[in-house]
Amino acid sequence: MKVEMEDIDDSTICDSVSSLVEGCRLPVHMTGTSDWPLAEIISIKDVQGAKCYYVHYVDFNKRLDEWVTEESLDTRKVHFPRRDGGSNTGVSTPKKAHIGGGGPIGSVSRPSSPVAGSELVNGSAVLAAALQKRINRKRKGPSLESEDSQDGPAQLPPGPRQSGSMVSHHDDIVTRMKNIDLIELGKHRIKPWYFAPYPQMVNLSCIYICEFCLKYRKSRKCLERHLVKCNLRHPPGNEIYRKENVSFFEIDGRKNKVYAQNLCLLAKLFLDHKTLYYDTDPFLFYVMTIFDSRGFHIVGYFSKEKESTEDYNVACILTMPPYQRKGYGKLLIEFSYELSKFEGKTGSPEKPLSDLGLLSYRSYWAQTILEILISMKPVGDNEKPQITINEICELTSIKKEDVISTLQNLNLINYYKGQYIITLNQEIMQSHKKAMETRLIRIDPKCLHWTPKDWGKRAKW
Ligand code: ACO
Ligand code: ZN
Numbered sequence: 001m002k003v004e005m006e007d008i009d010d011s012t013i014c015d016s017v018s019s020l021v022e023g024c025r026l027p028v029h030m031t032g033t034s035d036w037p038l039a040e041i042i043s044i045k046d047v048q049g050a051k052c053y054y055v056h057y058v059d060f061n062k063r064l065d066e067w068v069t070e071e072s073l074d075t076r077k078v079h080f081p082r083r084d085g086g087s088n089t090g091v092s093t094p095k096k097a098h099i100g101g102g103g104p105i106g107s108v109s110r111p112s113s114p115v116a117g118s119e120l121v122n123g124s125a126v127l128a129a130a131l132q133k134r135i136n137r138k139r140k141g142p143s144l145e146s147e148d149s150q151d152g153p154a155q156l157p158p159g160p161r162q163s164g165s166m167v168s169h170h171d172d173i174v175t176r177m178k179n180i181d182l183i184e185l186g187k188h189r190i191k192p193w194y195f196a197p198y199p200q201m202v203n204l205s206c207i208y209i210c211e212f213c214l215k216y217r218k219s220r221k222c223l224e225r226h227l228v229k230c231n232l233r234h235p236p237g238n239e240i241y242r243k244e245n246v247s248f249f250e251i252d253g254r255k256n257k258v259y260a261q262n263l264c265l266l267a268k269l270f271l272d273h274k275t276l277y278y279d280t281d282p283f284l285f286y287v288m289t290i291f292d293s294r295g296f297h298i299v300g301y302f303s304k305e306k307e308s309t310e311d312y313n314v315a316c317i318l319t320m321p322p323y324q325r326k327g328y329g330k331l332l333i334e335f336s337y338e339l340s341k342f343e344g345k346t347g348s349p350e351k352p353l354s355d356l357g358l359l360s361y362r363s364y365w366a367q368t369i370l371e372i373l374i375s376m377k378p379v380g381d382n383e384k385p386q387i388t389i390n391e392i393c394e395l396t397s398i399k400k401e402d403v404i405s406t407l408q409n410l411n412l413i414n415y416y417k418g419q420y421i422i423t424l425n426q427e428i429m430q431s432h433k434k435a436m437e438t439r440l441i442r443i444d445p446k447c448l449h450w451t452p453k454d455w456g457k458r459a460k461w
Pocket of ligand 1: 271315316317319320323324325326327331350351352353357358360363
């Protein structure tokens with residue numbers, strides 16, 4: 001039987017790391033864990049004579065991608081990339097929204113690699129095929145996987161455009177890799193999760209960012225010089241909310257363009273699946289800060305279109321990593337719905353949501369809806385309390401489809417005697433009560449001083 005080389009399983013023992021090329025898949029030791037998940041080599045570089053490998057763990061979010069050394073590679077079972085240039089993992093296709101409707105959290109959709117019947121897989125044939133493929137790949141000349149792009153600084157795409165609507169999300173070899181090792185923001189040193197096109201910040205181990213105006217500098221010295229001149233101690237725009245040490249500032253993307261662009265750049269380091277907007281005019285930015293004697297420190301933000309035809313009340317949302325998992329994400333979400341309540345509208349976050357975005361929204365929706373259901377009083381003696389989906393929407397400003405999906409996810413909807421009813425059992429009420437006890441920081445609507453603008457009426461934003 002004639003067998004095409006592409007058709008056989010490329011899995012083989014690789015006796016030397018020197019035959020590893022970009023596109024190979026093999027088990028790799030994930031830093032900080034004792035796990036060896038399957039990973040794909042995205043890039044290889046030489047650092048003082050030693051090879052370093054940039055790997056993507058195939059079933060994990062891209063934020064876990066990292067540079068590893070030889071010792072972290074298990075070369076006993078390597079899948080070489082396919083000769084036809086197609087990646088055996090499909091990583092060349094943009095992995096944007098890994099989380100859609102009801103997909104498993106953290107899962108990544110990718111074409112599976114062709115695996116032939118085991119009788120065809122003969123060690124030496126496979127090795128020969130793998131070698132042939134390597135040769136072919138080298139002959140191919142510059143391409144996404146060419147050796148030209150293996151070492152040296154990643155070339156940045158064009159810097160932010162001052163006009164035009166947006167720059168599309170390139171998911172090529174450059175933007176697929178993190179390009180910045182570290183940022184310094186106020187007292188925090190933070191490891192970025194994803195690529196961000198900071199102009200002129202090439203080949204630096206750290207970017208130094210002014211925590212108040214968000215301007216970035218190449219060295220601490222440069223930042224210190226900036227800090228002498230920079231007298232901002234809070235974000236620009238209007239402080240529209242303050243309770244205790246938490247404040248929200250509303251920033252108009254047209255009036256404070258540079259700040260808004262720098263905020264988008266900073267956010268891009270932690271947002272993978274969103275298009276980066278450089279034209280910030282159509283957006284408002286709500287920056288949440290916490291106050292101390294040194295000023296108002298940025299904790300997180302969300303952006304919002306001035307006019308959304310799709311009822312989006314949040315475009316992008318981010319909690320800065322040092323503040324994550326402390327309830328600030330839900331506080332930002334709660335604030336976004338409070339604005340929608342003031343507008344008298346329902347709203348929903350822009351899709352796709354990230355894995356962490358979906359977790360946070362689902363949790364917020366569940367808690368908000370349960371809060372209403374549990375507090376309902378019966379209408380008369382022996383009567384069950386009644387509420388319609390539309391009433392839940394009005395009370396919460398959560399869009400109807402999100403209310404329905406939440407009730408379904410919580411498994412609360414039952415069909416009984418010809419109609420849909422919501423049944424709350426003791427278990428769900430107890431776990432809700434427990435969850436609410438940990439939700440200590442809340443938005444107090446009395447502290448919001450804001451009137452919505454009707455942007456549609458204005459000739460220009
Ligand atoms: N692993 C597991 N669960 C998590 C994690 C995590 N790393 N991070 C947050 N959660 C869960 C929390 O447990 C909590 O749920 P629970 O209360 O039911 O336990 C819920 O998510 C929210 O937690 P918060 O502490 O309120 O949220 P946080 O401040 O961490 O912010 C956010 C959440 C904004 C999504 C943050 O993870 C982030 O900035 N991520 C990077 C950017 C991003 O993905 N943004 C959303 C994109 S979608 C969009 O922009 C419309
Ligand atoms: Zn500054």
